[in-house]
Amino acid sequence: MMPGTPATPLSKIRRNLYSTPGGSKVHEEKILVTVRLRPLNRREQAMYDLIAWDCLDEHTIVFKNPNHERPANPYTFDKVFGPMCSTQKVYEEGAKDVALSALTGMNATIFAYGQTSSGKTFTMRGITEHAVKDIFEHIKNTPERDFVLKFSALEIYNETVVDLLKRKSTSLRLLDDAEKGTIVDKTQEQIVQDGQHLRQLIETCEAQRQVGETALNDKSSRSHQIIRLTIESSLRESSGSVKSFGASLNLVDLAGSERASQTNADGTRLKEGSHINRSLLTLTTVIRKLSGVKRCGHIPYRDSKLTRILQSSLGGNARTAIICTISPALSHVEQTRNTLSFATSAKEVTNTAKINMKEIARLEAEQRSPGPSYFMSILEEKDLKIKQMEREMEELKRERDLAQSQLESERKVKKVQKESNQFGPSAQVARCLSFPGENETVPIHSSDTPQSQTRAPVQRKAMVRRSVTSTDPSMLVHEIRKLDERQRQLGDEANRALEVLHKEVASHQLGNKETAETIAKLLSEIKDIQAVRSIADESVTGDGANLKDEITRWKSQAKDIQSLERKLENVQKSIDQLVFSFTNSEEISECKTPSKKKKILPFNLSNSANMQHLIRSPCSTLTPSRKVMEYETENKVPENNDAMPSDDTVVGRCKVTPPKSDKSFKEGSPAVQHSNTVNVKKMQRLFKNAAEENIRSIKAYVTELKERVTKLSYQKHLLLCQVIALEEDQEAGVDEPDKIDESLPETWQLTFEEERKEIVMLWHLCHVSIIHRTQFYMLFKGDPTDQIYMEVELRRLQWLERHFSDLGNASPALLGDEPAGSVSASIKALKQEREYLAKRVSSRLTADEREMLYVKWEIPPGGKQRRLQLVNKLWTDPHNMQHVQESAEIVAKLVGFCESGEHVSKEMFELNFAHPSDKKTWMGWNLISNLLNL
Ligand SMILES: Nc1ncnc2c1ncn2[C@@H]1O[C@H](COP(=O)(O)OP(=O)(O)OP(=O)(O)O)[C@@H](O)[C@H]1O
Structure with a gap:
């Protein structure tokens, strides 16, 4: 049994036929598709x-299974014309309209499509005649x-277009x-005088057309023929205003759609076949692409010439x-x-025909003598207006409901504020989002009275919950502003550090050519950072901005933050390069002496102190205080600073050190030369050490800046979460705090x-730090x-x-080896x-x-690493909680974290990042001359 194409119920074929002439201006409808079954030929x-096909009714045709096996699926079309059907009927029902x-x-087009001799x-011919x-x-x-009818005819033969009138x-x-x-x-166009003239023209073209003999048809049309009638019409002057139409009617007789092999084609016929088939x-x-569910992609x-x-x-x-x-x-x-x-396929294609009006005076003309189509269009316009008004009313209702629910939630917040007096939600938000030290009014556990301590867990839970779900929007705006300010500060600090670096290095002419290039790069990066900052500055709106505006602005700034992070990343790379160039120059000079020197700049990634900076997933929980300690050690300014020679003296000495003006040196006396070489070397080393000191300092500083930018961005994410929650709750009008309190602890x-x-699962998908996962997992039970x-x-x-998915337009887990942006980070x-x-x-x-x-973990003995x-x-199997538990236990051991919460407290998960002022800030560039200890 042969499979058939499933039938489409006629009811599903949306047709929008209308009587001629008239109709609306734009007309969307599916292609009218009919099938004509001819009788068996001689x-x-x-x-x-x-005979293999049966016309079941006027719309359905089915394959007559000669073996009388399972009945085949019928095909349904707008019309199916049986073998006895006249061309007149085919025209009336399948083409006339x-x-x-x-x-x-x-514009209108009638196609005939089918295999040769079908x-x-x-x-x-019949259709054209009737039309x-x-x-x-x-x-x-x-x-x-007034009508003007023009005739033209084309033939596409072997992908060549020819004029059948010439x-x-x-x-x-x-x-x-x-x-x-x-x-x-x-193309040649002939104005048609009358019906007789038109028939003559058609005959002329038919005679011109490429016809050949195939195995199936003695007079097979070997080309695609397009007869085009261009009809222009306008209202006569006497009827007042002029209305002019212009449209074409294409009558297309395609070449046979069969495969070349089926027509016993060789030579010319084969060549024709391939070209015919290209167009077909x-x-x-x-047609297939246009008939797809979504009409998208390249059509x-x-x-081909035909299409x-x-x-x-x-x-x-x-x-x-x-x-x-x-x-x-x-x-x-x-x-x-x-x-x-x-x-x-063709019956699924939708066309959007419109009346091609040459002069838009139709309404005026029709208003004078309104016809049915005029009233139709007036009605349509009215309909549209009513629908629009309904939509507006819906919108107004929605806004009113929203305002009411906002008012309601504001009232509730105020009520709760009154009840809990000192722990207002705003204060709580501030505590949740802000840097410690800024919100001294908010008591921390240690200062609570015994009474308040017993009350604290429940109250605190309710309040923190409220801080996430029921927040005063103005408070959030305030928080966003504060974060902006931090961002600006970071930008400023980065600029200051880099500018000083540039000046210092330039004035002391340190390093070689690569160094100079690196400095130039750094400078351009400084400019970029400034540009980023100025964009951020420009986008700051006035104080009166509402929360929505703030969110929109903040979202647009997300890119700026990323950009700032990227710049800092570049700066760090440049500094690494700078360090490398110093090291190189040192190595070159050291190569001349046989003694083996150790590398001086321990800035490689394996350095454990620097390793700390690299663990900087947004969820990284390495405590700021620990890092601060490391920075402090790294950035320590030499204690004997005060005892150092004054700038002038040292600079003076520096200037005289290169012995260009030293005549005896020029003369090359070996003794003098030796002593000078020693001095120069010593001086070089001192310079280098001093430069290293500063570069080390700025490197650590830039690393810290990067961390701060990351955390800042993370804080903003959290803020956004709060805003989303706030919006959701306002929309739903949910009284979350009460609901939660009641539901606890049964369902908790x-x-x-x-x-x-x-x-x-989300940790896994977002590649979150496994130290963070462990700490969180161990703490919250x-x-x-x-x-x-x-x-x-x-x-x-x-x-x-969601953010990662947006970035890569795919789940982070699916990004594979080529993850994008922050996913890869x-x-x-x-x-x-x-x-x-x-x-x-x-x-x-x-x-x-x-x-x-x-x-236990099946690591083969004797294997590498x-x-x-x-x-x-x-932490690789998020579905297996046993695996998760065991992973957490191992990582906890490795980082020295035990369940009692050594190094970690739950509060750190509230994102109380240290205030920048608590951290070691860059104390400024130590003039190299200050660090020289001659
Ligand atoms: N419905 C019909 N009733 C009677 N005879 C028909 C019908 N359709 C086609 N024929 C006859 O079948 C023969 C082939 O028809 P026709 O030339 O129109 O086929 P075709 O599809 O145009 O072929 P080709 O692609 O090779 O040009 C002609 O002799 C024609 O008169």
């Missing part, structure tokens, strides 16, 4: 071919209009016109009817199936488990007071996941963190513990 009869649209100013030419008759009939019956036509070029689309250059293949592709109109010329008829400004002709013979069943499949444990699973931490963590992770940071932890395996675990773990292999396996 050849087929002679071969005792069987579309064809006569051209009289009302709409009856295309036979059908199109011509009707057109002239209409002209005769419409005396108030006896010896050369190939015509296709040109693109902005208004008309593709036009055929220099493109036509099929175009290859330009791939270029008929572009507007295929999904464009035209009404189109396709008559698919088929043979009933069983021997042609495959071709017939192909044709029906094409027809099935369940919720906790669920949330924890989700958090673990389901205590009711953990609720807020869980929710904040969940919200921030959800935000991050997180993956990199995680990788570095695993390397860092691997190094701690030996020192933190005993040999026995290690061996046990290797066995077993420690790293082990760490790489940790």
